[in-house]
Amino acid sequence: MIRLTIDGKTTEVERGTTLLHAARFLDIKIPTLCYHPLIKPFAACRLCVVEVKRSWGMELVPSCHVACQEGMEVSTGSSHVLAARRLVLELMLARWPNVPILRKYAAELGLEKPRFASPLRDEREDACILCGLCVRACDEVVGASAISFAERGIGRRVATPFNLESESCIACGACALVCPTSYIKFEAEDHRGKPPEFLLDPNTAIYMPTAQAVPKVPSIDRDSCIHFQTGGCQKCVEVCEPGAVNHKMVDEEIEVEVGQVLVAIGYDTFDPTPMAQYAYGRLDNVYTGLEVERMLNSTGPTGGRVLLKNGKPPRAVGIVHCVGSRDENYHRYCSRVCCMYALKFAHVVKERSGAEIYNFYIDMRAFGKGYEEFYSRVLNEGANVIRGKVAEVVQAGWSKQKEGALLLRCEDTLIGRFREIPVDMVILCNAIEPRRDAEQVGRLFGLSRSPDGFFLERHPKLDPVATMTDGIFVAGCAQGPKDIPDVVAQACAAAARMMATISKGEVEIDPVRAEVMEEYCSGCRVCSALCPYSAISYVAERKVSQVNSALCKGCGTCVAACPSGAMTGYGFTDRQINAELEGVLAV
Amino acid sequence: MSRNGRGFEPRIVGFLCNWCSYSGADLAGVSRMKSAPNLRIIRVMCSGRVDPSFILRAFQLGADGVLVAGCHPGDCHYQEGNAKALRRVLLLKRMLRDFGIDEHRLRLEWISAAEGERFAAVSTEFTEQLRALGPLVLARRAEVA
Known part of the structure; x- marks a missing residue:
């Protein structure tokens, strides 16, 4: 020391x-x-x-x-030190008078105006001050060396080789990140594997999925991490004191043997981009429900404040219900949760920003316990509700007062008039959709899906958590759109069903099984070729076929194929079916 | 039910597989969809259980049409029982002509558990088709029986 x-x-x-x-x-x-x-x-x-x-x-x-x-x-x-710093800043300010960081330091040192005039005077706020951080970050941290200082003396500047688009650049954005004046801007749209509602947050390659993530551990997005592209960087390793960052970890597949599976793969949200009339992704301050949810979160990008892109609170907010649901062109079903969360937005946004709220609905569906009461409360708080589908969202105009504002055009069906409502922010309550891989998951577990794409339960009324495949259960929005109380109830029911089987210690199987009447069996083995479960074996010494009743699932294909009538399917014997036939055709 | 000409109500036997088509029929009922009441349903575990002799027996006992319905290809609860049903029904259709039965009286459909609407549509449409074909008259039915 x-x-x-x-x-x-x-x-x-x-x-x-x-x-x-x-x-x-x-x-x-x-x-x-x-x-x-x-x-x-x-x-x-x-x-x-x-x-x-x-x-x-x-x-x-x-x-x-x-x-x-x-x-x-x-x-x-000391006075010497301050004088030296002042001189340095004075010289820099002479050349770059408007760069915020220089002005800030100058103000701290009591420097108002430089004494010098520079022929290289650059009025821009985001001028390059030749600090070289970008060049060194690119070379030393990233290892790409895509940019460098070019020329000397007064001609010195940061550039790519020969001012051409550099092939060495991996578009990591490190140069823009370290630039103190924002001279270098990084405009690549990259999503870094995050769900879209988190795009409001700053993007880094190592990130915590949510503030409440379980386990509470950050993960590295391999595709955007510099280390996996150049082998360099590893700055996260340097700053992590317990040494927890490990770039050598790889994904592993773990095989677990289970007897029952609960399929609760959740849902996706409808991407409103194809509904061009709502201008999502085209105009600023048009958000989806989940993005606003993120904004309202106290751990979110704005710390829970309702803000426009320019950092100001909105004066008026339009909340559009049924975006993509109850719509013949997209999803015909009702997503169930939107009316209530739209009303919640109306309440919270009004409370936090004081903005005027306009809810545009087709039918207000406040169906659950306490929901209707909440609806009346929001109405009493002064939220405007307009019954009518929004026709389009457009830019309000370019006058100074209206700058950045949006205009909602819709028909108010209760007063029978066409209305145009100026707002600063639009919230689209987009539909709940089946997960995009629901089809593959369904194939994997032998689940069928209803026409809307959600998994089909065994019976809509009598067995809403089981599926047609024994031991496979469904819960949550994988089975259909529903709100949290309903999801919890369904998941608990499914878990209870599974626990019941486990505590019983044995599985009841249908008595529907095939069996060979050996005295009629000729040992032709037509049946064994047909069995999808290889449940039928041939007993060589007795020259007959035999069904393993633990493997047999009772489909009856072998029974239908047996040429000698030796195969019987319990519950569905030839005699039983023929008797049924006589019965149904008796009249 | 009149068996002659006008006011003829076809009698149809439907073999529905337990997992898809029978559930689809159930769904049609639960959803209160309208369909022709002419279909008399026999539940089997799989369309692969339908022995062609059942179909012939149904015609012999006075059915004017037979519907075999199973899961969509690839969706069979028993992996590929519906493929076996398809094979048997196609073969049987060739033989039906020899028995003097119009092959359109036998119909194979894939109806999933979610397709209540489709089930209602198929049963109504099949009924209309059979109504147009008229009653099935088998020569010497009594002797065969």
């Missing part, structure tokens, strides 16, 4: 610590421009200079670049 004194405070630091680190450890503020904690120091901007006492007097050194030494005495706020 090394002892040193900074601004009169004595501290102990590990060997190799820079003066900047030691000072920040002591909560002493030192301005920096070309420094980034995850990139090697560059000492180019000279804004972080401090004074160090030497035998020959005081020396100005860049604190980001100089290591602490035993007995060092450092001053970070």
Whole structure:
């Protein structure tokens, strides 16, 4: 350990610590421009200079670049230091007068206007100040070296080789991330494997799926992680103190033997992009229900505040019910949950932003316990409800007052008039859909699906959690759209059914099984070729076929095929079916 | 029920598989869909259980038409029982002509448990088709029986 004194405070630091680190450890503020904690120091901007006492007097050194030494005495706020910093900033401000970070530091140092005039004066707020963070991040962290400094002296600038589109660039966005002036902008739309409602959050390759994720562990998106593209970076490993980040982990398949399966694969939400009239994805401030849910979440991107893209609260919000559901062109069914969450949005958005609320509905379906009461409460709070489908959402116009505002066109069927309602934000209550892989999952478990694509229960009234396949149960929105109380009830019912089988310790099977009457069997083996379960074997010594009743499922295909009538299917014998035939045709 | 000409109500026997078509018929009922009441349903576990002799026996006993209905190809509860039904019905259709029975009196349909509407449509349409064909008259029915 090394002892040193900074601004009169004595501290102990590990060997190799820079003066900047030691000072920040002591909560002493030192301005920096070309420094980034995850990139090697560059000492180019000279804004972080401090004074160090030497035998020959005081020396100005860049604190980001100089290591602490035993007995060092450092001053970070002396008049020399401040004068040096001021001069550096003055020179930079002469060239880049409007860059926010320079102006901020200048204000802190009491610098108002530079004394110099520069022929290279650049008025832009997002001008490049040549700090070199992007170049070093690309080279050192990413390992792509796609950008570099070009030319020298006053011509110096950041560029790709020959100013051409660089093949080495992997579009990771690291340069834009470290740029202190936003000169480099990253416009690639990348979704990083997240559900769309989370796109409001900042995107990183290592992320926590939700704030309440279980297990509460971040995961790395292999496709967008720089390490998997260049082998470099691994900055997450550096900053993780317990050393929990491991890039060598691979997905593994685990085989588990189970006797029963509950299929609860949930649902997808309808993508409203094809309904071009609602302008989702085309106009700003048009959101889907889940995106708004995310916005209202206190751990969400806005901390629970209702904000427009420009950071201001909306003055009026339109909530559109039945987007994609109860619609002949998309889904004919009712998604059940939307009316109530739309009313919840009306309540919460009004409470948090004070905005005027307009709900556009076809029929208000407040069907559950306490729901109708909530509907009246929202009405009493002053939410406007308009009975009519929204025809289109358009830009309101380009006058200064209306800038960014949206216009909802609809027919108010209760007053029989066409209306145009200006709003700042539109919330689309999009339909619940079957999961996009529901068909494959259904094939896997032998489940059939109703015409709307949701899994079919064994009986709509008498057996709503079992399926046609023994031991396979369904619950939740995989079986059909439903709200949380209904999902919980159905899931509990399914779990109870499964527990009952487990605690019984044995499975009851239908007595419908095939059996061979050996005295009639000629041993032709027509039956064994037909059996899909290989339940029929041939007994060579008696020259007859035999059915393994544990394997037989009782379909009766062998019974129908047996040429000698030796195969009987209990419950559905030839005699029984013929008697039924006589019965049904008797009259 | 009049068996001659006008007011003729065909008698149809339907062999429905337990998992798809019978559930589909149930759904049609539960959903209160309208369909012709002429179909007399016999439940079998699988359309593969339908022995061609049942179909012939039904015609012999006075049925004007026979419907065999099973799960859609690939959806069979017993993997491929419906494929076996398809094979048997196609073969039997060739033989029906030799018995003097119009092959359109035998019909094979795939109706899933979700297709209540389809079940209602098929039974109504088949009834109409048989009504147009008229009653099935088998020569020397008494002797065969």
